[in-house]
Amino acid sequence: MELCFGKREGGKSFTFLSILLHSWFGMVCSFGQTQDTEFTFLLPAGTTECFFQTAKNNGTMEVEFQVIAGAGMDVDFAILSPQGFQLISELRHSDGVHMVEPTEGGDYQICFDNSFSRFSEKIVFFEVIIEGQGGDTGMDEELGGLVEPEGSLLEYKLEDIRDSMDSVHRRLERSRQMQTVLRAFEARDRNLLENNLWRVSFWSCASLLVMLCVALTQVYTVRKLFDDKRRVCT
Numbered sequence: 001m002e003l004c005f006g007k008r009e010g011g012k013s014f015t016f017l018s019i020l021l022h023s024w025f026g027m028v029c030s031f032g033q034t035q036d037t038e039f040t041f042l043l044p045a046g047t048t049e050c051f052f053q054t055a056k057n058n059g060t061m062e063v064e065f066q067v068i069a070g071a072g073m074d075v076d077f078a079i080l081s082p083q084g085f086q087l088i089s090e091l092r093h094s095d096g097v098h099m100v101e102p103t104e105g106g107d108y109q110i111c112f113d114n115s116f117s118r119f120s121e122k123i124v125f126f127e128v129i130i131e132g133q134g135g136d137t138g139m140d141e142e143l144g145g146l147v148e149p150e151g152s153l154l155e156y157k158l159e160d161i162r163d164s165m166d167s168v169h170r171r172l173e174r175s176r177q178m179q180t181v182l183r184a185f186e187a188r189d190r191n192l193l194e195n196n197l198w199r200v201s202f203w204s205c206a207s208l209l210v211m212l213c214v215a216l217t218q219v220y221t222v223r224k225l226f227d228d229k230r231r232v233c234t
Contacts, residue, residue, distance in 0.1 A: 035129070035130040035131075036127065036128070036129050036130075036173065036176075036177060037053075037127065037128045038125070038126070038127045038128075038180050039051070039125070039126060039127075040068075040123065040124070040125045040184075041123075041124060042121060042122075042123055042124075043070075043075065043112055043114045043121060043122045043123070043124050044114070044121045045114060045117045045118055045119050045120055045121050046114065046115050046117065046118060047114055047115065048111060048112065048113045048114070048115055049111070049112050050109050050110065050111040050112075051109070051110045051111075052107045052108070052109055052110075053107065053108045053110060053128055053130075054106070054107050054108075055082075055100075055103040055104070055105065055106065055107075055108055055130060056103065056105050057102070057103065057104055057105045058102045058103070058132065059101075059102065059103045059130060059131060059132040060099065060100070060101040060102065060103065060130070060131045060132055061099070061100040061101070061103050061108065061128065061129070061130055061131075062097070062098070062099050062100075062128070062129040062131075063079060063097075063098050063099075063100075063110060063126060063127070063128050063129075064095075064096070064097045064098075064126065064127045064129075064181065065077060065095060065096055065112070065124060065125065065126035065127075066094065066095040066124070066125050066126070066181075066184045066185065066188060067094045067095065067122050067123070067124055067188070068123050068124070068125050068184055068187045068188040068191060069122065069123035069187075069188070069191040070117075070120050070121055070122030070123060071117070071119075071120035072092075072117065072120065073094045073122075073188070073192075074092040074093055074094050074122075075092075075093070075094075075112050075113060075114050075122055075124060076089075076090065076091050076092065076093075076112070076113035076114075076115075076116070077089070077090045077093060077096060077111070077112060077113070078090070078109075078110075078111045078113070079098060079100065079108060079109065079110055079111075080108065080109035080111065081104065081106075081108060082104060082105070082106025082107055082108060083106070087100060088100075092116070094188075103130075110126065110128070112124055112126075123191075125184040125187070127177065127180060127181070129177065
């Protein structure tokens, strides 16, 4: 699977992504012909980032994204076909899951737009899962060399083993994908909690300062009321 960097449209110029907070790629060609890629990147304020995903005919492509940090926790999202047609468009969403089926041969654009925000940058996680576009694996070749003439007992046994391995691998891949999504949710929740903690701490300190000022002002006012500087002549 290929996931290529796209264009940034903040200043109408074509550049590579220059600010990355944290990124990882998980590229897997499974027995069931499934490929998976995850990526986390920093989307600056007032910019648009597009990534290109190569797909083949008659496959499926699933794209899931989450905004895990940033004011508002939302971005504009779009998927464009290889011919440039807009297939999916969402405005001001914090997460979403979208399926393109069947796919056509070419490069799909996956775009994230933060141009509506003037000051707040966003941290965005997204995952792309491609199915039905892989080729024969090395395991298939190794097992294929052991296949006996059609109808033999060994052929049936090898088919059973291959099916079992495919099933186990698909389930493991699905478990890994779910764990990745749950990690993204956990990161978003942690960022929200940290931001709320900062706000609570700030306003608590501000309230305490106001209370101290009011208390000092009251003490000073009361003392001034009882402060009699007139002299009494006897």
